Amino acid sequence: MLPALAAADTAHVDPRIENLLAGLGKQQTFDSVALSPDGQQLAWVVHGQGRPTIEVAQIDGSKVRHVGLSEKPLSCSETDVSWAPDSRHLAFLSDCGSRTAGAEGRQKNLYVTDTRSDAAPRRLATLSGYAHALRWSRDGKSVGFLYVVGATRRASALAAARPSIGEIGVDGLEIQRVATVSADGGEVHQLSPAQMYVYEFSWSPDAGRIAYIGAPPPGDNNWWVAKLYVQNAQPDAAATTLVDPATVTGPLKGLQMALPIWSPDGSQIAFIGGLMSDEGFTGGDIYSVASAGGAAPVNLTPGIHVTPSWLAWTDAQQLLVAQFSNGQSQVAEYTIADGAAKPDRILFTLPATIGDGSAEMGLSLSRDQRQIAFVQSSYNTAAEVHAGALGTQAPPAVTSINAGLKQDWGKAESVEWDHDGRHIQGWLLYPADYDASKSYPMIVDVHGGPSGAVIPRWPNVGFGGVPFSALGYFVFMPNPRGSYGQGEAFVQANRKDFGYGDLRDVLAGVDAIEKKYPIDDKRLGLTGWSYGGFMTMFGVTQTSRFRAAVAGAGIANWQSYYGQNLIDQWMTPFFGASVYDDPQVYAKSSAINFIKQVKTPTLVVVGERDAECPAPQSFEFWHALRAQSVPTSLVVYPNEGHRFANPANQRDVLQRALLWFQKYL
Secondary structure, three states: OOOOOOHHHHOOOOHHHHHHHHHHOOOOEEEEEEEOOOOOEEEEEEEOOOOOEEEEEEOOOOOOEEEOOOOOOOOOOEEEEEEOOOOOEEEEEEOOOOOOEEOOEEOOEEEEEEOOOOOOOEEEEOOOEEEEEEEEOOOOOEEEEEEEEOOOOOOOOOOOOOOOOOOOOOOOOOOOEEEEEEOOOOOOEEOOOOOOEEEEEEEOOOOOEEEEEEEOOOHHHHHHHOEEEEEEOOOOOOEEEEEOOOOOOOOOOOOEEEEEEEOOOOOEEEEEEEOOOOOOOOOOEEEEEEOOOOOOOEEOOOOOOOEEEEEEEEEOOEEEEEEEEOOEEEEEEEEEEOOEEEEEEEEEEEOOEEEOOOOOOOOEEOOOOOEEEEEEEOOOOOOEEEEEEOOOOOOOEOOOOOOOOOOOOOOEEEEEEEEOOEEEEEEEEOOOOOOOOOOEEEEEEEOOOOOOOOOOOOOOOOOOOHHHHHOOOEEEEEEOOOOOOOOHHHHHHHOOOOOOHHHHHHHHHHHHHHOOOOEEEEEEEEEEEOHHHHHHHHHHHHOOOEEEEEEEOOOOOHHHHHHHOOOHHHHHHHHOOOOOOOHHHHHOOOHHHHHHHOOOOEEEEEEOOOOOOOHHHHHHHHHHHHHOOOOEEEEEEOOOOOOOOOHHHHHHHHHHHHHHHHHHO
């Protein structure tokens, strides 16, 4: 267990910190929402102060009722809702009644319930491992899902890595495969190859084939080298490679792919392709490839200045696309003609985060594409389900589960500036109780990625920039080069240049903000997590403008990092070569090589079992700061991975960051 803060620290804790942490912990989150094919019903998974539970309602949010096996909500874990084509039956996963150990504790099994009947849910399959991503076939005869037999968790670099003991890399590789079970129940059939780890899949319109993104194991690491495959929806069927980014020519070469979606007639498969940092945080251009194979993929959206993240075919020549646009979420219709897809109608743009839980920015649509549902949150409004007609106005909220939550931070404002010939955007939060006649400190919070973006959302307990606003700081959250929202060329603009052009973009943003707002340049702080943690470590070696810093899960030395992390496949697309082939491109962006220039007091925090940004990187940076007599502190959180899971640790890391800035700013 992590020791509590020292008495000397807690004696001066601002009472607003505890009030803020308590308020953040009250938000109930929606893990997913699904709209029935007929557009009449909603199902969602809500995660409150206990286990996730399933509720069903009419599309307007009325007649809410709990469904599932639990006699009362929160008595067991029920997730992964998926409607059958008949809009009546709902498939889900539940560990109710399970006593066997399995994924996330007790073993979950696959069930289906009739939402128009009082009959108890029926078990479709007894499982022995981790399952997720339920998908009914279009004919309603089968339920497909991703399945890892014998697994205790989903393969994810965000989760805590297994202890590195024994002979490493010899066994224990888990294979996630596409599996199916009949709608009548019975035996589970594995469809995809036995030595292929599948990340995402989709059914063909006639249910006769599946398309998927896959690679050899380990699954945590090899998404960055995955290929697009298609095969018949039968066990042991041969898989055909449609796209191998390692061998194709053109802008997709060496990049990542996500979300393969069949065209209505089954002749084409559209997908997102681009430079992406993490599986599940998708962004890039839209590509299409013939499902029969034998043709190169076509980039349908070259040169656009937004970042598509999710898509669906609405007819043979039209796509519905959810995309990052200048720091906001946007939904648009694209028309395909002459080998290109043009955004001919923007439906709506929101200063908010949206998604249905199936994918980043995913939307749940009715069969006729006239109704839509998703979960939405912003800096002003905590998460709620939104649903209604798809049109030029975003649908309204149909739940009010978080309506009583109070916003403790200041107002948000989009800020924009130009630098190095690029247009750049970020978000600025005012201090709570802002007084224009006063001068304020400002904290710069750099997002992770680098392929990512700051989009407004209501914060959870844990590390992040928004809570600092409640303590009287301006908070600047930039989207510099490398971020989503300005097009794929902007995303790729910091390849082989980490910490240079992107840091200059951030500093140019600070300068632009200081010209307009009452900010004390002598009280600037710098922070971030993951790539933002690297930017914090590197940033304090390049400039003395920041008077305090908090580096979360950072990277101090790219050369040693290459051999320490468990996801090294991501690095070659960004650095252009392995560290063994071009060590200098890694050395030039390593903070440790400039450590003698640091004067900034820096708190360093990391999870003990972080697979993405291993703890030795934080040790190395902290050790170097101590050797230079720079004020520093290192806190390593036991059993935590890249994304903290223990609520006590989530609270502690935020509290320590708040106290650090309070002390030095």
